[in-house]
Amino acid sequence: MTDVNLEPFDALVLMSFGGPEKNADVLPFLQNVTRGRGIPDERLVEVGEHYYGFGGKSPINEQNQKLLESLRRELARRGLETPVLWGNRNWAPFLTDVARDFVAETGGTKFLAIDTSAYSSYSSCRQYREDFAQTLDVLAAEGMPVTFEKIRQYYNHPGFADAELGCVRRAVDAFAQQVGGLDSRRHRLLYVTHSIPQSMQAASERWTAGYRGQHEQLMSWLEAKLGLGLHLDSELVFCSRSGAPHVPWLEPDINDRLEELKAEGIDGVIVVPLGFVSDHMEVKYDLDTEAAQTAAGLGMDFLRAESVGTDPSFVAGLVDAALERAAQYRGEPVDSPAVTEEGALAPGSGACSVSCCLGRLPKPEAPSWAVGDEGP
Ligand SMILES: CC1=C(CCC(=O)O)c2cc3nc(cc4[nH]c(cc5[nH]c(cc1n2)c(C)c5CCC(=O)O)c(CCC(=O)O)c4C)C(CCC(=O)O)=C3C
Numbered sequence: 001m002t003d004v005n006l007e008p009f010d011a012l013v014l015m016s017f018g019g020p021e022k023n024a025d026v027l028p029f030l031q032n033v034t035r036g037r038g039i040p041d042e043r044l045v046e047v048g049e050h051y052y053g054f055g056g057k058s059p060i061n062e063q064n065q066k067l068l069e070s071l072r073r074e075l076a077r078r079g080l081e082t083p084v085l086w087g088n089r090n091w092a093p094f095l096t097d098v099a100r101d102f103v104a105e106t107g108g109t110k111f112l113a114i115d116t117s118a119y120s121s122y123s124s125c126r127q128y129r130e131d132f133a134q135t136l137d138v139l140a141a142e143g144m145p146v147t148f149e150k151i152r153q154y155y156n157h158p159g160f161a162d163a164e165l166g167c168v169r170r171a172v173d174a175f176a177q178q179v180g181g182l183d184s185r186r187h188r189l190l191y192v193t194h195s196i197p198q199s200m201q202a203a204s205e206r207w208t209a210g211y212r213g214q215h216e217q218l219m220s221w222l223e224a225k226l227g228l229g230l231h232l233d234s235e236l237v238f239c240s241r242s243g244a245p246h247v248p249w250l251e252p253d254i255n256d257r258l259e260e261l262k263a264e265g266i267d268g269v270i271v272v273p274l275g276f277v278s279d280h281m282e283v284k285y286d287l288d289t290e291a292a293q294t295a296a297g298l299g300m301d302f303l304r305a306e307s308v309g310t311d312p313s314f315v316a317g318l319v320d321a322a323l324e325r326a327a328q329y330r331g332e333p334v335d336s337p338a339v340t341e342e343g344a345l346a347p348g349s350g351a352c353s354v355s356c357c358l359g360r361l362p363k364p365e366a367p368s369w370a371v372g373d374e375g376p
């Protein structure tokens with residue numbers, strides 16, 4: 001049996017993407033995101049407009065503040081006193097600043113990160129570990145040696161999966177009300193996630209089920225749970241493609257697919273933002289604004305499911321995953337629950353390995369996950 005504590009970690013860190021707060025932040029934010037990534041200027045101008053359309057303010061920071069509060073409440077409920085911090089990759093509060101302040105104030109140096117990405121890929125896993133390595137380097141140079149660990153990717157953790165199931169159930173019920181009953185010939189369930197380059201997809205498959213495969217595993221589980229009474233076909237579609245036009249990314253784009261579906265006789269869709277844990281700009285713009293307009297232009301009914309946000313089951317699951325990682329780090333046998341067939345520590349699971357999700361260039365990353373390594 002695993003001890004219920006987070007030792008030896010001094011703090012949990014909610015690690016996220018970050019987003020701008022006002023119009024003047026948008027350009028420097030986008031420069032932080034895209035430094036060295038070869039995204040065409042036209043795309044940056046276009047994405048800038050998405051943010052300006054919302055007064056330059058991304059919803060992501062408020063979402064993370066709510067999640068931070070929920071995590072603190074959940075720890076308190078379990079009698080755990082470990083502090084929970086919040087730090088970002090691309091905008092204030094930056095991870096390095098948050099970690100530096102914590103070290104200066106408390107002397108604590110061991111951090112366990114909870115990141116806001118459920119699936120495996122360079123962008124959603126390894127890049128966070130590169131961020132930790134960078135923070136580690138900066139602080140080491142300032143005479144503050146720190147360490148970072150992170151929880152596993154949690155796409156198949158029961159906490160996240162159950163929360164997602166609730167979101168889909170509520171959306172299906174609301175949609176059935178809205179259209180006066182489900183009709184499998186006319187209605188479709190669309191799971192949406194962030195598109196990534198095909199090369200990033202391929203890298204994600206080296207040791208885990210891969211970015212797309214992990215979404216598909218969760219979709220199969222959701223379908224089985226939704227079960228009786230729901231005879232709607234479902235499929236995975238993508239949003240938020242960037243990159244140059246000649247570089248292949250995961251498809252189909254949700255807007256293109258809506259047009260095809262309409263031509264196939266589908267006139268209503270339930271859109272589940274499976275790849276997003278809260279209402280980010282991609283959800284508010286790419287789904288609620290752009291895809292909703294596409295659907296309206298085609299005369300289709302459109303309902304967007306909630307994201308898991310601060311669903312109690314999701315929050316409790318994140319804390320469970322942190323406890324699991326801490327126990328594993330201490331060398332205790334861990335219970336590693338997963339809703340999909342592979343256990344969470346087996347290949348196809350959400351555990352990172354040294355070789356997983358490599359980016360284009362070798363960069364230092366921390367930690368190097370040591371469970372079941374080395375991958376194929
Ligand atoms: C897999 C994935 C997630 C999900 C996992 C996770 O959550 O981490 C995610 C999340 C997010 N992506 C976000 C914003 C942006 N992503 C960009 C660019 C890119 N994303 C990529 C992938 C992902 N991105 C990729 C392969 C690129 C190409 C450049 C590169 O290789 O890095 C760009 C540049 C402009 C553009 O091209 O769109 C922006 C502005 C925000 C904040 C939103 C807000 O403000 O609410 C969030 C949560």
Ligand SMILES: [Fe+2]
Nearest residue numbers: 017123194240
């Ligand atoms: Fe992104």
